Amino acid sequence: MRILMVSMADRGGGAERIALRLTVGLQNAGHEAVLAVGFKHLAYPWVHPLSRDRNQPARNRDAPPPAGPDDRKWSLRAGVEDFFYPGSWDLLEAMDGWPDLVHLHNLHTGYFDLRVLPWLSAQVPVVMTLHDCWLLSGHCAHPLGCERWRGGCGACPDLSIYPPLLRDNTANNWARKREILASSRFSLIGPCDWLRKRAEDSLPKSSLHVTATVPNGINTSVFRPADQAAARARLGLPKDAAIALYVANGGLANPWRDPESLCQAIMAAAITLAPRRLILLVVGGTAEGGGFTPPQDIEIWQCAFTDDASQLLDAYHAADLLVHPAWADSFPTVVLEAMACGLPVVATAVDGIPEQVIAGETGLLVPPGEGLKLAQAILTVLQNDAMRSRMSVAGRRRALEHFDERVMIDRYLALYADILASSGGSA
Structure with a gap:
């Protein structure tokens, strides 16, 4: 299989480490896997930085034109979530030739245009692993007990929660995400039942191809008891x-x-x-x-x-x-x-x-x-x-x-095969 992995960075917290280790594990299993990131720190040749140049038009003819500085400034002040990253529309160029499948991880924090998802999911099967609740909310990665995300956000009790907003536009942000997701088709994976069930309860049912829980894994040969x-x-x-x-x-x-x-x-x-x-x-x-x-x-x-x-x-x-x-x-x-x-x-x-x-x-x-x-x-x-x-x-x-990463990789490979088979692709 040819898998294009997408993550915010190639190092950082748990989400970034999981995306990196999954890419390496797929390569070790004999598959062609590359990692496209918003922020590249490591020297691996198979890690490809996505352009974050807001002024450079995408080569993809279906992409919207770049927003000007005034539009970006207005959006920031109005509390509109920042999707002004034209480089996302050229994502598929990160591989030599078309991938069989694109696997998305965290998409927030200054590198990705969520508006590309309907176009992307019409080209290739898309898998999305949630690592937090950002996709379900009007701005926050975790609602911290707030239940407004279930019904459309608005009147946000805490705009400072990461990723923060300057003004409460959470109802419009929530509605825009739902419109994007409703026009897309993807398989949704949660690392735990808790997050998967939240997503299933919140996201448009017509958008979800396959849903599953795949616990994150670690290298238990490295992380082991010692003196x-x-x-x-x-x-x-x-x-x-x-x-x-x-x-x-x-x-x-x-x-x-x-x-x-x-x-x-x-x-x-x-x-x-x-x-x-x-x-x-x-x-x-x-x-x-x-x-x-x-x-x-x-x-x-x-x-x-x-x-x-x-x-x-x-x-x-x-x-x-x-x-x-x-x-x-x-x-x-x-x-x-x-x-x-x-x-x-x-x-x-x-x-x-x-x-x-x-x-x-x-x-x-x-x-x-x-x-x-x-x-x-x-x-x-x-x-x-x-x-x-x-x-x-x-x-x-x-x-x-x-929670061994080999168990995680085997589960993902089985899911990929099922998704490709049901999408008309081949493993």
């Missing part, structure tokens, strides 16, 4: 401390995380554990930012995100547990990586996380925004060596059985 003492020595961490690991793009400033509850939990747990030290190891950004400053009496060590997988692995191996306090998170890759490394996971029971973590077996789940309950869950794991050991083994086993 804790050696990892702590490499990172300079004390060998006798209790270490809770927190991983997020942007660190504690990540908009989908709950740093207040996290810090409340770490402070409360540290008091109970004293005199043993409790360290919060923050990976992915600084411990400050986004208007949040952690209390000074929490012991925090931090690492930035890095392309060096060994440093991230050392963080997983050095920790006693992963703590993942989220307000929203569709299917966090970090939870899968932690379980594959044998780390118990303490997380909030939101979105797709309960489909990853089996409460009482591979970790513990608490309600969102409950710092003291989060503290109790952290203490339960840290103070019970036998439980922690059982969860470590169970988490690794669950990752191997359900």
